[in-house]
Amino acid sequence: MDHRSAPAVDARTRLLDAALDLVRARGWAATSVDELCAAAGVTKGSFFHHFKTKEALGVAAAVHWGDVTGALVAGAAYHRPADPRDRVLAYIDFRATLLADDLASCTCFVGTLVQEVHATHPALRDACGAAIAGHAATLEADIAAAKAAYCPTADWDVASLALFTQTVLQGAFVVAKAAGDVTVARGQVAHLRRYAGMLLGETR
Amino acid sequence: MDHRSAPAVDARTRLLDAALDLVRARGWAATSVDELCAAAGVTKGSFFHHFKTKEALGVAAAVHWGDVTGALVAGAAYHRPADPRDRVLAYIDFRATLLADDLASCTCFVGTLVQEVHATHPALRDACGAAIAGHAATLEADIAAAKAAYCPTADWDVASLALFTQTVLQGAFVVAKAAGDVTVARGQVAHLRRYAGMLLGETR
DNA sequence: GAAAGCATACCATCCAGTTGGTATGGAGGC
DNA sequence: GCCTCCATACCAACTGGATGGTATGCTTTC
Numbered sequence: 001m002d003h004r005s006a007p008a009v010d011a012r013t014r015l016l017d018a019a020l021d022l023v024r025a026r027g028w029a030a031t032s033v034d035e036l037c038a039a040a041g042v043t044k045g046s047f048f049h050h051f052k053t054k055e056a057l058g059v060a061a062a063v064h065w066g067d068v069t070g071a072l073v074a075g076a077a078y079h080r081p082a083d084p085r086d087r088v089l090a091y092i093d094f095r096a097t098l099l100a101d102d103l104a105s106c107t108c109f110v111g112t113l114v115q116e117v118h119a120t121h122p123a124l125r126d127a128c129g130a131a132i133a134g135h136a137a138t139l140e141a142d143i144a145a146a147k148a149a150y151c152p153t154a155d156w157d158v159a160s161l162a163l164f165t166q167t168v169l170q171g172a173f174v175v176a177k178a179a180g181d182v183t184v185a186r187g188q189v190a191h192l193r194r195y196a197g198m199l200l201g202e203t204r
Numbered sequence: 205m206d207h208r209s210a211p212a213v214d215a216r217t218r219l220l221d222a223a224l225d226l227v228r229a230r231g232w233a234a235t236s237v238d239e240l241c242a243a244a245g246v247t248k249g250s251f252f253h254h255f256k257t258k259e260a261l262g263v264a265a266a267v268h269w270g271d272v273t274g275a276l277v278a279g280a281a282y283h284r285p286a287d288p289r290d291r292v293l294a295y296i297d298f299r300a301t302l303l304a305d306d307l308a309s310c311t312c313f314v315g316t317l318v319q320e321v322h323a324t325h326p327a328l329r330d331a332c333g334a335a336i337a338g339h340a341a342t343l344e345a346d347i348a349a350a351k352a353a354y355c356p357t358a359d360w361d362v363a364s365l366a367l368f369t370q371t372v373l374q375g376a377f378v379v380a381k382a383a384g385d386v387t388v389a390r391g392q393v394a395h396l397r398r399y400a401g402m403l404l405g406e407t408r
Numbered sequence: 409g410a411a412a413g414c415a416t417a418c419c420a421t422c423c424a425g426t427t428g429g430t431a432t433g434g435a436g437g438c
Numbered sequence: 439g440c441c442t443c444c445a446t447a448c449c450a451a452c453t454g455g456a457t458g459g460t461a462t463g464c465t466t467t468c
Contacts, residue, residue, distance in 0.1 A: 004439045010446075026232050027320035029233035033424060044425085104323055111378050115319050116231035118381035119308055129382040134211040139390045141415065156398070160391050163379060167392045171375025175367060176313050177322035188371045194360070215413075236454085237458060252412050258458065415464075423456075430449075437442085 012050045019061040020068075025104040028058065028116045028124075055121055058113065062127035064110040066134055073138065084145035085200045091139060092193045095169060099185045103143040105181065107173040136162040150201040159198065168192040213300055216254045218244040223265040224272075229308040231329075232262065234322045259325055262317065266331035269313040270338055277342065288349035289404045295343060298375060298394045307386055311377040340366040354405040365403065372396040 009017075018039035022031045033054055037047050049192040051057040078090035099106050114128035147158060168188065176185035196202075213221075223244035226235045237258055241251050255261040282294035304312050318332035343366040351362060372393065380389035400406075 025323045027231070027233055029231055030324065032422080042426085043449045045427095045429095045451095046447070049447065049449090072393070079305045110382070112319050114382045115316050115333075115378055116234070118384070120231075120234065125382065126382060129384065131384045132379060141409065156395075157391075161395070164387070164392055164395045167372060167375035167379050167395075169375065170378040171371035171373065174319055174374040174378070175336060175371050178314070178318045178329065178336045180322070180329060182344065184367070187361075188368055191360075191365070191368045191371075191399070195395070195402075198399075198402050236456075238456085249416070249462095252459065253413065253415095269428050409468100411466105411468090413464105413466075415462100417461085417463105419458105419460075421440105421459105423454100425453090429446100429451075430447100432447080434439080434445090435443085438440090 011042045011046050013064075015047060015050065015057065016061050016064040019057060020065060021060075021104070023061070024107055024112055028113055031120055045108060055124060058121070059116075062110050062131050063082065066131040069131075069135065070138070074133075083149075084142045085150055085202065086197060087142045088139065088146050088200065089193065089202070091142070092165065092189065092196060095165075096186055096189045096193070097181055099131065099172075099189065101182070103173075103177055103180075103182055106185075107177070108170060111170045111173060112175050119204045123172070124195045132166055134162075136166050139165060146200050154199065156199060161196070165192060165196075179196065208393070213248045215244065215250050217268075218248060219251060219254065219261065219269070220265050220268040223261060224297055224313050227262075227265070228316055232317055238311055248282045259328060261319075262325070262328045263331045266314050266317065266328065268337050270335040271340065273335075277339075287353075289354055289406065291346045292343065292350050292400060292404065292408070296369065296393065296397045297390065299369075300390055300397070301377070303376075303384070303386055303389045303393065304403060307377075307381055307384075310386065310389075311381070312374060315374045315377060336370055337367075340370050343369060350404050353376070355403070358403065360403060369396060371398075 014034060018036050018122055019031070022039055033047055036057070037044050047057070049058065071093075073094075076094050077085060079095040081087050081090055082202075110128035110131040114125055115139075116125045116126075119125075129147060136159070140158055144158045147154060151176060168191070172185035172188040175188065176182055216268040219240060222240050223235070226239060226243055230239075237251055239249065240261070243246050253260070258347040277295075280298050282298040283291060285294055312313075313378050314332035318329055318336075321328045322332075324339065340363070345360055347366055348362045349357060372395070376389035378393065380386055393404075
């Protein structure tokens, strides 16, 4: 209240937010602790006060990412439809609308991170795995309800389809990065939308 | 002939092969030139004799990856079916069979690489983009022929579906890495197989 | 004998992490 | 109310090792 210089959020959160941005843009190993500190407006001593190692920051950032995206999805309008199938399809449409900005800001932090560290940093990999699995899990109830209502005897697995939404999104980010063009990702998510509609018996 | 120590392949190729393995396991930035040299059984002087910079090796490795995978696919049995739709579906089945080994050896070099460097190393990104686009392009003829034969009026784009096969594979690698389990990838590719069958009018 | 291929020794820079310290604010004794 | 104690938050300067890259010379091949 008295100090204008008092930061809006604490140093720890600023470091985590900086990690989300910088790692998505540069990758994990190429993002130095010094760069993270500079981006967060924090000194190195402060960094290692809040996080024992760089890897510990990565784990915390993966959890932070789960919180941020979880809140984004929970607050989105796609939950409105009364029909579970409509909610599933609205989720996919919602994810497509998020593909508007530049690549670095719309791609998935844990997806980029785990691709790089899966074999070398087990703690980081597990944190990323938990974030992705947790996100997919939020879809399962709607998918299960839609399946029960429209195609109860279909031979596909609910959890597998929930994960498939994340698979296509992660893949879409990779091919969009390779093409250097976000619109590529939207075209790929359209296939996911069509597939989900077909599986759930949507009649056009 | 006289020397057992004489390498079977030249130093340049050994460096490229080492790059495919190490970068897929550790990521680009975390793979040092020294490690590449050690894995290839080559000294640093030799490395910089063949490649001006580490980035130049990366570009060459992306091209090398395109050659290796191109030859693998071209030599595979999936081209046998006379029907173009069967060839498309056989390609997907073929890719699924490749998911047998451990993650580091069955994942995509250019996919991992581009995810990490897309914003910081334009030359690497373009080389990876060309490799992915080139691979997708080899599918277009079969997909176009299958579409003409079985669903000529469908509203999806041939090139977009060809790319979607790569999208799902790339995404499957990411979620499998996050789960630490290759079998996850096979389950995800099964969705791709089902989708392609549905789009191309396969009747079970 | 010239050039390509390869090896050794070396360098400037950057990296994660450490050291040793200051500022702040709340708890508890008196 | 005031002072001491102490934990938390933060900071500047430093370190040992690793990193990409270079300089230079040897050796095999054509």
